[in-house]
Amino acid sequence: MLRIAVPNKGALSEAAATMLEEAGYRRRRDSKELVRADPDNDAEFFFLRPRDIAVYVGEGILDVGITGRDLLLDSGANAQEIATLGFGSSTFHYAGPAGKFTDIGQLEGLRIATSYPTLVAADLERRGVSATPVKLDGAVEVSIQLGVADAIADVVETGSTLRAAGLEVFGESLLDSEGVLISRKDTEPSQAVQVLARRLESVLVARRYVLMDYDVPTDLLDEAIKLTPGFESPTVSAMHDPQWMAVRSMVTREDSNKVMDALYSVGARAILVSTIHACRM
Numbered sequence: 001m002l003r004i005a006v007p008n009k010g011a012l013s014e015a016a017a018t019m020l021e022e023a024g025y026r027r028r029r030d031s032k033e034l035v036r037a038d039p040d041n042d043a044e045f046f047f048l049r050p051r052d053i054a055v056y057v058g059e060g061i062l063d064v065g066i067t068g069r070d071l072l073l074d075s076g077a078n079a080q081e082i083a084t085l086g087f088g089s090s091t092f093h094y095a096g097p098a099g100k101f102t103d104i105g106q107l108e109g110l111r112i113a114t115s116y117p118t119l120v121a122a123d124l125e126r127r128g129v130s131a132t133p134v135k136l137d138g139a140v141e142v143s144i145q146l147g148v149a150d151a152i153a154d155v156v157e158t159g160s161t162l163r164a165a166g167l168e169v170f171g172e173s174l175l176d177s178e179g180v181l182i183s184r185k186d187t188e189p190s191q192a193v194q195v196l197a198r199r200l201e202s203v204l205v206a207r208r209y210v211l212m213d214y215d216v217p218t219d220l221l222d223e224a225i226k227l228t229p230g231f232e233s234p235t236v237s238a239m240h241d242p243q244w245m246a247v248r249s250m251v252t253r254e255d256s257n258k259v260m261d262a263l264y265s266v267g268a269r270a271i272l273v274s275t276i277h278a279c280r281m
């Protein structure tokens, strides 16, 4: 039985649940359910605080989990990233009152409020800056105004929380984070974990790519398939009329309209795009 840790709430929970559902796993019935059996997939889901997930996985209590890279690093848990999941992206930055700081070195001797004290302490040490992390659970943007800190270090997604508090980032970001699949460090992920990872990777591919079909005059085939090289190689099929060929290939969703325009210019016709419901690459 594969035991999987999933964020029970917060910024990662909805996207994680949707992705698992698309990967064929059972979704929980309501947001209060903390354990969900999925016998069809020989799996059991545990809905936990994302901050705690790395600890359960690092201890080997649960086999695999979904959390944020920033939370994984801050936990110091014995867990490793085995896949990136393409949601929950954020950056992690130092910030202070607008105009006050330009350089991380200016934090020497100051207090820095953060919900990620381990991450921040490690970053300061690496930079040789001696400052004091002040651990807060959240709403760290207001801590400067309340006099418990001189600067903050926090997750920045759109930047609107910082702006609303009259703060701005300074210095380089500490890290770029996103949702990740994690397993215990120094242990080869089991077959079942590898199947889960492959299913999740397939969801990303199915979201990112479309299937493109078109007909092209046989003498223009080589020119057309340069525009749609696909993964391994495009599928080229004969048509009833020998002057035409049919081509099928995967194209990134993002590029699909440009590719269709270019194919049309080359002479391709009946260009069709379909979504990929599921795949294994």
Ligand SMILES: Nc1ncnc2c1ncn2[C@@H]1O[C@H](COP(=O)(O)OP(=O)(O)OP(=O)(O)O)[C@@H](O)[C@H]1O
Binding pocket: 007, 009, 010, 011, 012, 050, 051, 067, 068, 069, 070, 071, 088, 089, 090, 138, 155, 156, 157, 158, 177, 178
């Ligand atoms: N706008 C965002 N705010 C907070 N976390 C975000 C955001 N965008 C992405 N994340 C990521 O989500 C994870 C934090 O999830 P968590 O559930 O702890 O935060 P939260 O949504 O702030 O929940 P909480 O209600 O406990 O504050 C981190 O990996 C973080 O990088």
Ligand SMILES: O=P(O)(O)OC[C@H]1O[C@H](OP(=O)(O)OP(=O)(O)O)[C@H](O)[C@@H]1O
Binding pocket: 137, 138, 139, 140, 141, 154, 155, 156, 157, 158, 159, 160, 161, 162
């Ligand atoms: O750059 P933004 O798009 O504004 O997002 C980042 C903000 O969102 C999160 O806070 P959250 O709303 O989770 O509240 P919290 O501080 O209590 O965790 C995070 O801690 C930042 O404060």
Ligand SMILES: [Mg+2]
Binding pocket: 138
């Ligand atoms: Mg939060």
